[in-house]
Amino acid sequence: MAAQEEFFTGIPKIPYVPSAGPGDVMCFKHYHAEEVLMGRKMEDWLRFSVCYWHSFCGTGADPFGSPTLHRPWNEGTPMESAKKRLRAAFEFFTKLGVKYYTFHDRDMAPEGSTLEESNRNLDEITDLALQLQSQTGIKVLWVTCNLFAHQRYMNGAATNPDSHVLAYAGAQVKKGLDIAKKLGAENFVFWGGREGFLSIHNTDVAAELKHMANFFKMAVKYKEKIGLKCQFLIEPKPKEPCKHQYDYDAMSVIGFLKHYGLESHFKLNIEPNHTTLAGHSYEHDIVMASALGMLGSVDSNTGSPDLGWDTDQFPMDIKNTTMVMKTIVQQGGLQPGGLNFDAKVRRESTDLEDLFIAHIGAMDTFARGLRNAVRIIEDGLIAGMVKERYSSFSHGIGQKVEDGSATLEEMEAFIKQNGEPKVTSGKQEKYESIFNHYI
Template identity: 35%
Template sequence: MESTRERLLSGSDVCGRSTHSRPWDDGTDSVDNHKRHIKAMFDFCAKLGVKYWTAFDSDLVPFTENWEENKTHWDDVTEYIQELTQRYHIKLLWIAPDLHSHPRYLSGAFTSNDASTFIQAATQIKRCLEVSQRLNAECFLIWPYREGYHTPFQTEVAREIKLFAKLLKLTAEYKDRLNYRCQLLIMPYYNSYQSRNFYGGWQHHQWRERDLVHTYMWDVTSCLYLLKNYNLDRYYKVSVPPGHHMYMANVYNMLGSVTVTNDWDHYDSRRLTLMMKCIVDQVGDHVTHNKYI
């Protein structure tokens, strides 16, 4: 079964097949195909006048278990992106390690009870930071989508949260070792708290219990509390969707980025004006508009 992302890319839905025809995409997971996707994205941004772009590492290089092969792929793709950046003058706002889509991260990346998974996540973050520095990205994003638990009978919550904070601190320390001047961002897990009704309108529904209880960083408040408790707020700011979370981050002077997606973010001009005021109040913050490559 196709994922939501795959449907978005192919133009299909649960009742129909692909409708998008993209001449640059040959359907393979090769380096050349990824490079063609990146080139198409730069062309698209240039036509729209977009000055920044963002990506997860899995958007840029094919997956491989061989680290030497992975390094070769990254070197090839990074050089290609540097060439495109000079040609199009479009900057990289942030890059983020994909710590959620691989099956190994089913039970978390930062908080997994499998030591090899924790090491894999740390190594992936390390490589992404190095690439981010080479590409002069202004920010580096962490999205702890899988960090939580299924049942308290199978986990030690306090231990997992300490592991979570440990890897966040290691990330910040390695950034400093690289002498890389960028803003670290963390994006709490947000459920799709709006859904389409039968007539195509938008309606709110209640948060599910898992979103309220089982996810360690389910909203901006729980995120800020964890950062403050482990003295990580001096390294990180939060990336939030428009609306309430944005206002709360602004109150604590922790607004680092606003992530706008086409799926849920529909606001009138008055609300958008108030949101823009939050950004103006914190000079130097960034607004990111997520697009799949």
């Protein structure tokens, strides 16, 4: 029977083997789900999630080549393969030992010739998903709607110059929110894949931004109407496929949300590969969003900044994951968000075991980053140095600046009394050397 079919034959549940050698890649050497760090289990700090689209819908095709990943679950009619794909995915989640997954509506079920047919397909497949979730205890970290792939969205969805297209996007999001409630999703993500412009000559930027804001307000109202208890997230990206996308980076999105009075309804889902596309460092948008209380979740991948496009690689750099986890631990965790592996195996990595190896390696990399971050925070050396660097704001004129009561007249009086400030070293190299001690 199809229900009993095993897709990853010969691969057992991935064990934790800290003594494993460098060639042993089918076990965790650092990720120990039950290990407690700073009062919380490792699995609860990390909240790992597997993304459905890359791992189970990906074919390895790229603009220069045909598919290379020929998966056993892609056989049969579109609905038959959708059911096989879902069962394969839950087998993978269970053997890998993760508790969450994410998906686009059109990954889960094939799009029909009408909205009604698409919705029926989605209902049928999510009935099976609900059954598999109940059997395994695996949950949905977040749902999102694919408002960029179909040709109707070639000029955008919520920012389309044609209100008919915007209405279709709204109908699709309505169904997506219904599915999120049905499956108990903890978050719902909006990624504006084509919300931007390719040419400013044919674009009314002010109108498009207003329409996008009103689209989000409709989603907020419907979420409240149906009693959906989940966090709304917006995922920034600066370019690709558009020349310029409105959700350029963390600060652009936060400015947009505050301008339109939406900041209390949304947080950000940061993808570091998108951050580097915007010309920032890997951890930049995670740090900026967290500093303003807006970091909700992380799409945990990486890229090659020298290439200049979104390569969606699995994260394997321990310095990067240490910086990310330091920020996450300092803000008290990501819940209800998590670390979602929005990453794909390379088109040359064609074996089914490569899918496991990639996730295991990335999970271990984040586990090491978590342990490093905890040591940095518990030791307190760097935090103490930073506190000392800003110590002048704890008293006198600095305290007045800190609490917002200072005036320019007081600034002038202070300088007349105290004269030229003594410039002190920033000690950048010292901070970097100390940070390297923990890696």
